[in-house]
Amino acid sequence: MSTEAEKRLHRCCFSGHRPEKLDAPEEAVKGWLRKQIAAAVSAGYTTFLCGMGMGADIWAGEIVLAMREKNPRIRLVCAVPWPAFSNRWSVEWHERYSRLLKAADLSVVISHQYRDDVFRKRNEWLADHASRLIAYYNGEPGGTREMIAYAREKGLEVITNDPPEAPAEGGKLRERGEKNYDSVWQAPGDAQAKKPYPENIVSALGLGAVFGKEEYAPLNPDQLAGLEHVLGTLPAREREILDMRYRKGMTLQECGINTGISRQRVNQIEQRALKKLRHPYQLVYIRDGLEKTETMLKIACAEEMKRCLIEQKKRYPQMTEEDVVKFAFQGMLGVGHLVRSEEDALAWLKKEMDAVEPDMEEPLAEKISSYWLRVNLRAAKARGKTAEELAYQMFRSAKMKPVSFTRQNVYNFCVKLDGSEKMKAAAEKVLDESWLPSHSLKYREAYHPAYRVMYKDYRKFRREDAAESGEEAQEK
Numbered sequence: 001m002s003t004e005a006e007k008r009l010h011r012c013c014f015s016g017h018r019p020e021k022l023d024a025p026e027e028a029v030k031g032w033l034r035k036q037i038a039a040a041v042s043a044g045y046t047t048f049l050c051g052m053g054m055g056a057d058i059w060a061g062e063i064v065l066a067m068r069e070k071n072p073r074i075r076l077v078c079a080v081p082w083p084a085f086s087n088r089w090s091v092e093w094h095e096r097y098s099r100l101l102k103a104a105d106l107s108v109v110i111s112h113q114y115r116d117d118v119f120r121k122r123n124e125w126l127a128d129h130a131s132r133l134i135a136y137y138n139g140e141p142g143g144t145r146e147m148i149a150y151a152r153e154k155g156l157e158v159i160t161n162d163p164p165e166a167p168a169e170g171g172k173l174r175e176r177g178e179k180n181y182d183s184v185w186q187a188p189g190d191a192q193a194k195k196p197y198p199e200n201i202v203s204a205l206g207l208g209a210v211f212g213k214e215e216y217a218p219l220n221p222d223q224l225a226g227l228e229h230v231l232g233t234l235p236a237r238e239r240e241i242l243d244m245r246y247r248k249g250m251t252l253q254e255c256g257i258n259t260g261i262s263r264q265r266v267n268q269i270e271q272r273a274l275k276k277l278r279h280p281y282q283l284v285y286i287r288d289g290l291e292k293t294e295t296m297l298k299i300a301c302a303e304e305m306k307r308c309l310i311e312q313k314k315r316y317p318q319m320t321e322e323d324v325v326k327f328a329f330q331g332m333l334g335v336g337h338l339v340r341s342e343e344d345a346l347a348w349l350k351k352e353m354d355a356v357e358p359d360m361e362e363p364l365a366e367k368i369s370s371y372w373l374r375v376n377l378r379a380a381k382a383r384g385k386t387a388e389e390l391a392y393q394m395f396r397s398a399k400m401k402p403v404s405f406t407r408q409n410v411y412n413f414c415v416k417l418d419g420s421e422k423m424k425a426a427a428e429k430v431l432d433e434s435w436l437p438s439h440s441l442k443y444r445e446a447y448h449p450a451y452r453v454m455y456k457d458y459r460k461f462r463r464e465d466a467a468e469s470g471e472e473a474q475e476k
Contacts, residue, residue, distance in 0.1 A: 012040045013049035013126040013156075015147040016056020016136035020271035025204060029136050030059050036134045036159055037063050047075045049126050052085065052100070054093050056136045061100045075105040081122045082111045090278060092209050123147040132157045140264065198227055201246040202286065205278055210286055222289030229290050230282040238273035245270055297403050301370040302413055305331045308368050309417075315366075318446040321418070321426040326437035328413045329430060331369030332405035335453040339398035346391035349377075349452070353390075356450045358382035365454070371402045373458070374451040390452060392463055397455035407431055 014033075016022075022029055037048070037060065050061040061076060068074040078101050086097040101107055110122045123143065127133065133151040137144050137160045151158050195203065199216050207214050219227065231239060244250045244258065245266075252263035252270075259266065276282065285293045309327060313319055319327075339345050359378035366374045380390060407430050414427035429435050439449055455461075 007047075008129060008131045010045055011047045011049060011130040012037075012045040012132040012134060013130040013151075014051065014057055014060040014134050015123065015126070015144050015151075016053070016060070017138055017142070017144055018053065018055040020268060020275065021138060021140070021142070022055060022136070022267070022271075026059070027203075029056060030063065032136060032161055033060050033134065034063050037067065040132060040134065041067065041071065041074065045132060046073050047077060049077045049079060049130055050100070050104075051079050051122055051126055052081070052097060054089065054097075058093070058096055058100060060134065061104075062096070065100070065103050076100075076103070078104040078107040079122055079125055080107055080109045081118045082114050083109060084114070090275075091280065092206065092278065119143055120146070124150060127151045127154050127156055130156060132159065135160045137161060138264070197247050198224065200249075201227070201242065204246070204274055205283070205286075209278060210283055212287075219286070220289065222291050223286055225290035226285030226288070226293060230277055230285050233282070234273050234276060238269055238276075241266055241269045242273050294403055297370075298405065298409065301332070301403060301405075304370045305368065305413065306417070312366070312368070316443065316447055318442050320440040320442055321414075321420075321423045322438070322440040323443045324417070324423070325410070325414055325426045325430060326439060327368060328410045328417075329407075329437045330374070330453045331372055332403075332410050332413070333407075334372050334397065334400065334455065335394060336398045336401065339395055342391055342395040345394045345398075346387055349387040349391050349394070352450055353377055353381055353387050356381060366451075367456075368453075371400070371456050373454050373456055375454045375458070377450040377452065393454055393458040393461045394452050396461040397453070397458050400455040402455075407433065 016029070016033075019026065033056065040048075048060070048064045050064070051057045052061070061078070064074060064076045068076065080101070086094050089097065108125070110125055111118045115121075120143075123146070127147065127150050133148065133156045135144055135148055135151075135158065137148065148158055148160065198219055202210055202219070203216060207216055211217055231242065234242070240259070241255060244255045245252075250258070252266045255266040256263040288296075305328065308331070309324065312327060316323070356378045358381040359376075360382045362376050362379040362382075364376060364379040364383060366376070368374055375390070377390075410430045411427045414430075415424055417423070430437070443449065
């Protein structure tokens with residue numbers, strides 16, 4: 001029977017960064033990993049230990065499983081940091097993680113719950129049970145660098161892509177004196193530049209996530225419109241980086257020179273933008289097209305508004321047809337028609353908040369559609385919200401256009417809801433582009449409404465976050 005030391009001689013482990021920290025596209029990293037894993041198999045390694053992290057770890061594990069189909073001697077062992085490790089991941093990554101875990105020959109749980117040192121313990125377990133480490137590394141401090149240092153200390157053979165300290169001319173990086181298994185490293189962006197737009201960005205998002213299959217299908221005009229729509233939802237800096245990377249085919253280095261930031265920072269911004277675009281809510285626009293998706297969303301929003309209106313009528317039984325029209329107008333068109341500047345919003349909010357008394361019994365927010373809320377000022381004042389904070393959130397809300405509803409949609413909703421002559425008369429006013437809704441006198445006398453319409457995620461709008469992502473400059 002082989003001893004543990006003898007078994008280690010045939011075990012290889014992996015380490016690497018999450019996708020947003022990598023300075024190369026997925027296919028480039030996977031190509032490098034595939035080459036190193038094939039070399040390890042040729043050298044007699046049959047058991048591969050995977051730490052199950054997003055990015056390099058899972059890609060390496062998937063490559064091992066593919067090789068196992070042709071070579072039954074190959075085994076995959078998954079080292080899970082703790083059982084709920086992947087619970088907060090995106091649907092795509094969680095599914096890849098689950099498939100890998102299910103297909104593994106063996107899985108080991110490092111800790112039964114999260115601990116501050118769980119990743120260090122996972123990395124040490126991997127190195128303690130292997131004799132070779134394959135690590136895709138960007139050269140920066142972090143868990144991967146610590147893993148490499150620990151592996152070398154334990155005497156493992158360490159194979160990395162050998163990230164250099166700084167780039168040389170022409171997008172190439174200089175070689176080091178240490179063993180280099182990938183000596184000619186091309187700057188990321190070269191691979192994308194070889195593909196035309198929009199195939200390159202759709203591929204970067206993941207063909208499986210977009211189409212449900214691993215092959216590219218040319219986008220039709222409505223799908224192209226959907227892609228442009230989701231790109232338009234990104235902050236200005238992220239749109240700029242994606243434009244340079246995918247439309248113009250520029251490398252990270254070239255983007256960094258044009259924007260005055262490091263290539264690592266360019267990569268971070270790019271990966272952050274791609275992560276946003278991979279959200280299922282965004283991908284549906286590319287998969288199904290802008291018009292089809294908006295039609296579906298409008299139908300879903302109208303149904304949600306009907307449910308919200310039932311709750312509104314329970315809380316405010318004195319609602320008239322005028323109030324229903326105002327409700328529909330706000331639930332579909334939001335607040336953009338009212339806000340011209342943050343200063344104007346602040347002036348009105350200060351005046352109104354000074355005039356109301358705080359009320360903890362009143363709900364802070366009342367949902368009126370899939371996208372919009374009414375934020376009650378009495379409740380906001382009772383909870384310590386300031387006019388400045390609300391003005392900024394209202395200003396940011398006014399920029400949100402989740403679905404392109406029109407005044408005709410408002411009219412159709414109201415008349416379909418109630419076809420009475422009274423409702424038709426109230427709803428017809430909305431077709432006048434200069435007309436703005438107001439509550440009925442009956443409603444105002446009964447409830448003294450004091451609220452502002454906000455986007456559903458208004459609490460996430462913070463001035464410091466906008467400044468960090470470059471949105472402040474865009475707004476000004």
